[in-house]
Amino acid sequence: xxxxxxxxxxxxxxxxxxxxxxxxxxxxLRTVRxxxxxxxxxxxxxxxxxxxxxxxxxISRLLTxxxxxxxxxxxxxxxxxxxxxxxxxxxxxQASERQRAAERLxxxxxxxxxxxxxxxxxxxxxxxxxxxLSREGSxxxxxxxx
Amino acid sequence: xxxxxxxxxxxxxxxxxxxxxxxxxxxxLRTVRxxxxxxxxxxxxxxxxxxxxxxxxxISRLLTxxxxxxxxxxxxxxxxxxxxxxxxxxxxxQASERQRAAERLxxxxxxxxxxxxxxxxxxxxxxxxxxxLSREGSxxxxxxxx
DNA sequence: TTGCTCCTCACGTCACGTGAGGTGGC
DNA sequence: TTGCTCCTCACGTCACGTGAGGTGGC
Numbered sequence: 001x002x003x004x005x006x007x008x009x010x011x012x013x014x015x016x017x018x019x020x021x022x023x024x025x026x027x028x029l030r031t032v033r034x035x036x037x038x039x040x041x042x043x044x045x046x047x048x049x050x051x052x053x054x055x056x057x058x059i060s061r062l063l064t065x066x067x068x069x070x071x072x073x074x075x076x077x078x079x080x081x082x083x084x085x086x087x088x089x090x091x092x093x094q095a096s097e098r099q100r101a102a103e104r105l106x107x108x109x110x111x112x113x114x115x116x117x118x119x120x121x122x123x124x125x126x127x128x129x130x131x132x133l134s135r136e137g138s139x140x141x142x143x144x145x146x
Numbered sequence: 147x148x149x150x151x152x153x154x155x156x157x158x159x160x161x162x163x164x165x166x167x168x169x170x171x172x173x174x175l176r177t178v179r180x181x182x183x184x185x186x187x188x189x190x191x192x193x194x195x196x197x198x199x200x201x202x203x204x205i206s207r208l209l210t211x212x213x214x215x216x217x218x219x220x221x222x223x224x225x226x227x228x229x230x231x232x233x234x235x236x237x238x239x240q241a242s243e244r245q246r247a248a249e250r251l252x253x254x255x256x257x258x259x260x261x262x263x264x265x266x267x268x269x270x271x272x273x274x275x276x277x278x279l280s281r282e283g284s285x286x287x288x289x290x291x292x
Numbered sequence: 293t294t295g296c297t298c299c300t301c302a303c304g305t306c307a308c309g310t311g312a313g314g315t316g317g318c
Numbered sequence: 319t320t321g322c323t324c325c326t327c328a329c330g331t332c333a334c335g336t337g338a339g340g341t342g343g344c
Contacts, residue, residue, distance in 0.1 A: 019323065029324085034308060049316040051324055067275040070268035075307075081279075088282065105283030112276035119269050122216035123262060129213040130258035133227075136234065137251030165297060175298085180334060195342040197298055221333075 015044065015053035025062045032062070038075050040065060040082065071115040081108045161190065161199035171208045178208070184221050186211060186228065217261040227254045 022029050036042050036052075041061045043052035061082065068078050087093050087101035168175050182188050182198075187207045189198035207228065214224050233239050233247035 017323075028309080030310085031308065033325095038307090047316080047324095049324080050326090051316070064275070067271045070265070071272045071275075085282065102283045102285075105279050109276050109279035109283055112272060112279060116269060116272045116276060119216070119265065119272065123265050123269060125213045126217045126258060126262045126265065129210070129217075130255050130262060133251050133255035133258060136231065137248045137255055139248075163297075174335080176336085177334065179299095184333090193298095193342080195298080196300090197342070 013044075013055055015055060016059070018043070018052045018054070021054045021059055021062065025059060025066055027062065027066070035062070035065065035075075038079070040075060040079055068112075071112055071119065073115075077108075077111075080104070084108070159190075159201055161201060162205070164189075164198045164200070167200045167205055167208065171205060171212055173208065173212070181208070181211065181221075184225070186221065186225055214258075217258055217265065219261075223254075223257075226250070230254070 016024075018029055018032055022032050025032075027035075033052075041058060044055045044058055045053050047053055064082070065078055068081065073081070081104075084101040084104035087097055088105065093101070162170075164175055164178055168178050171178075173181075187204060190201045190204055191199050193199055210228070211224055214227065219227070227250075230247040230250040233243055234251065239247070
């Protein structure tokens with residue numbers, strides 16, 4: 001978590017156990033394992049004893065998932081998005097494949113924006129509720145009328 | 147849905163079937179029934195044939211639920227909030243009870259504000275994601291470097 | 293009488309939570 | 319050797335979705 005950025009001696013790359021990872025990204029251990037179960041993200045490798053070991057890249061993938069989650073993406077949608085991104089980034093994917101992936105990403109961008117708009121509405125409604133509750137809760141009882 | 151506001155001849159009060167209600171508040175029939183199952187909100191009465199009939203007041207209760215839902219309130223929490231509100235509003239509740247209810251509402255107001263803050267963060271993260279995706283999706287492939 | 297709306301089971305699903313029982317690693 | 323962390327089942331839960339089979343009301 002300190003000791004400056006290593007990059008020259010990259011070989012053992014800094015591997016993290018699931019506990020640290022879960023805490024850093026704000027998920028439960030169970031959820032991280034579940035995301036592996038459903039094919040969203042796997043640890044780089046396992047230790048001899050079977051412990052999951054994650055790279056920083058693995059972690060950033062989880063952080064992307066954490067961006068999608070509150071927007072209401074399903075696990076299936078997250079997987080599609082991540083797959084498209086992988087295809088676009090992979091140096092060994094064909095031009096046509098890359099093209100298709102780029103289109104998919106744009107579709108997801110639209111989708112995400114739509115969800116954001118909905119979320120802004122929900123937020124506004126939530127703020128109204130909070131105000132209303134605090135008014136109702138602190139109102140003096142002056143209801144002295146037939 | 148039109149015919150001006152009736153209020154003088156209030157007696158049959160305007161009752162609505164579940165389909166209309168669900169559509170107006172933006173829930174599925176199943177969800178409206180589920181909320182009844184778990185004690186969140188019941189129709190004013192049933193028709194002879196057993197059809198659920200809702201008043202405007204019932205509907206506004208559902209709308210309150212719709213404000214809480216995206217804030218991540220559990221059904222249990224929604225019920226507690228609605229109960230506190232009912233206790234505060236009911237003319238037949240004791241002063242002490244009313245006092246307690248007002249305090250609960252203030253707690254819920256805090257809770258709601260906390261959720262709103264979290265939601266604003268999620269929204270900001272979501273917007274960042276959307277931007278990023280649209281950048282990645284429309285980026286010209288100019289990666290011509292070793 | 294024909295449709296469209298509603299009814300009640302009741303099993304299915306999604307995204308995890310929660311132990312139980314057992315082992316790894318500094 | 320002692321703890322703390324991790325492992326794999328596997329059943330439980332929350333908030334509904336989705337038929338199946340049947341009736342109500344303009």
